[in-house]
Amino acid sequence: MARVLVLFAHPAFERSRVHRALVPAARSVPGVTFRDLYELYPDYDVDPPSEQAALEAHDAVVFQHPFYWYSVPPLLKQWQDLVLEHGWAYGHSGTALRGKSVMHAISAGGGEDAYAAAGYNRYALPDLLRPLEATVRLCGMEWRAPFIVYGTHRLPAAGLAEEAERYRAQLEALATGSTTPLGVEA
Template sequence: MPNKILIIFAHPLFEKSNAHAALVRHIPGSPNITFHDLYQEYPEFDIDMKREQELLLLHDIIIWQHPMYWYSCPPLLKQWIDIVLEHGWAYGREGKALKDKILMQVITTGGRRENYSPTGRDRFTIMQLLEPFNQTAKVCNMTYIPPYVVHGTHSMDMAGYEKCGSEYRAVLEYLENKGVNLSEISKYPYFNDWFQTKIS
């Protein structure tokens, strides 16, 4: 049985993003992959909690795809987390709806990978900065796996964007058809690093 994947996409300036345009363009047209653009669906930030919860229940792997905004996510995704991950449903004594679902993030950032280190300009690693999302997943009984990260988007040319898009397609097809080895992937800081061991 293939995995069903829900891509929850949040980019308030999608029309200006070459990187995310390439990523979205390469999402496979599979009946097992749902692309859900929050800013298109909820321009007034009026999120339909029940609809979103129903979507989550229909999928095995949840992806939060977004640019890194001030070391976090865009505001509509944060609001989605606040509203949709309801006590008694997603967490708490009775909140088991998302138990054992896989959560990962697909992140773009203008900064180079070496910037995200104790000696770099951004001081912290990507995984350290994403720890609140990791903890959110754990509280909701989900399994958080390392993020797929596209670095250096500000200095990338069109060929670079297309290369990232092609790899993203391969990542999604792999997740759909093979899933992940959780004990293996936990040893890697990025999904990208683990995935290279699968295709090399």
């Protein structure tokens, strides 16, 4: 069993239909640790040591968040800037994260058709995630295909339940042997 850490970042969770469905699904998976970053750091005062300790204690990391302006919400950006330190996460002696797998779990307002060369977002969503992917790879971690919920604005209730179930399955796969980290322990 791989230990999975879900880092959840949503500044207005109470108003999000999709994440209110996804969060209970994530919490229900055995072996998953769920950290709600906006509850932990309501004033953006991220504590790097405890975040680093949480990362070290897990084999896989899931960043669950809405897709704001083709990127992460501001607290998650703050988290990246403060927690992924040189000499710990990357650089010559920065090996703490090596070999762990990373998956982003993203909700996007636009439909899959909007995230295409012909759509109004012009690029496929995984292409827009390239900066996040580069971040993960620079830290020596393995980039997993993202979990994406498209078209959240017009998702019916039944669709929400389906997506929650799909998310649960993804997390279970990550937690079981099939997706154990490939890297060798440093």
